[in-house]
Amino acid sequence: MTGSLDERLDAIFEAVLDYEDEKTERLVREELAHGTDLQVILNDALISAMDEVGDLFSEGALFVPEMLMAARAMKAGLEVLRPLLADTDSKPVGTIVLGTVHRDLHDIGKNLVGMMLEGAGFTVVNLGVDVPPENFLEAVHEHHPDVIGMSALLTTTMPNMGKTIQLLRKEGWNGHIMIGGAPVNQEFADAIGADGFAADAPGAVELARRMIGAA
Numbered sequence: 001m002t003g004s005l006d007e008r009l010d011a012i013f014e015a016v017l018d019y020e021d022e023k024t025e026r027l028v029r030e031e032l033a034h035g036t037d038l039q040v041i042l043n044d045a046l047i048s049a050m051d052e053v054g055d056l057f058s059e060g061a062l063f064v065p066e067m068l069m070a071a072r073a074m075k076a077g078l079e080v081l082r083p084l085l086a087d088t089d090s091k092p093v094g095t096i097v098l099g100t101v102h103r104d105l106h107d108i109g110k111n112l113v114g115m116m117l118e119g120a121g122f123t124v125v126n127l128g129v130d131v132p133p134e135n136f137l138e139a140v141h142e143h144h145p146d147v148i149g150m151s152a153l154l155t156t157t158m159p160n161m162g163k164t165i166q167l168l169r170k171e172g173w174n175g176h177i178m179i180g181g182a183p184v185n186q187e188f189a190d191a192i193g194a195d196g197f198a199a200d201a202p203g204a205v206e207l208a209r210r211m212i213g214a215a
């Protein structure tokens, strides 16, 4: 596609809002060929499209099936960026277990965090979505991570972060715990005893590095 950068980013934004997976994928590929910074594509086209979807959902202008279709288009675009986000020759700096907490099915942000952590040299064990506290504990025994990262997008599932931390600490695990997700903040992290909070994927990388003393 030709046109100014703004017009091209707008076309990606619209493709997500039109639930067009293939078009989103193609336009993101073309945008990379234009030499556009991938953070610009991420923030100004893909993530802003999901924010718009969220706003339309809040207004009652679209519903869960549409939200799901938009998420699929967003993921198609994200997959094009994956090799670039995870492109690293660096030696593994540490292991991080990542998961979206129990009863929460949102995984786009968590997967983006995972891709960027891989890009920074972390070994990432992604437990997926709807992960009960016991499964985080099981992963600790299996993978011996340096850091556990939990994501939550719903105010109703945020308490499951606290429950997971309680179980991990009760069972004697004293590694680092980081949390994130749109409704989460530092105050909440402090209240539930998490070691840190990151607002976005680059922030999560910075925090993980600091946690293991590699920053």
Ligand code: B1M
Pocket: 047, 050, 051, 052, 053, 054, 055, 057, 058, 064, 065, 067, 068, 071, 103, 104, 105, 106, 107, 108, 109, 110, 112, 113, 148, 149, 150, 151, 152, 153, 154, 155, 156, 178, 179, 180, 181, 182, 183, 197, 198, 199, 200, 201, 204
């Ligand atoms: Co849902 N949903 N959803 N949804 N959804 C939200 C979150 C909502 C804000 C929409 C709205 O009302 N405006 C709202 C939550 C309200 C609230 O609790 N405050 C909501 C709701 C209500 C629901 C349902 C309850 C709807 C229903 O059924 N009635 C339902 C719940 C299902 C469940 O989980 N049990 C539901 C379902 C879904 C879909 C399945 C359809 C789909 C998810 C598909 C998927 O993920 N595979 C979906 C989507 C797509 C959204 C929105 C539109 C987009 C989320 C997203 O992917 N954002 C969302 C509105 C919004 O966020 N604007 C909404 C892009 C992503 C890159 O950002 O995930 O914030 P984010 O991640 C960021 C940071 O938060 C941070 O870094 C990321 C990158 O910068 N981060 C971390 C995230 N995890 C981190 C972990 C870290 C560190 C940083 O350390 C470990």
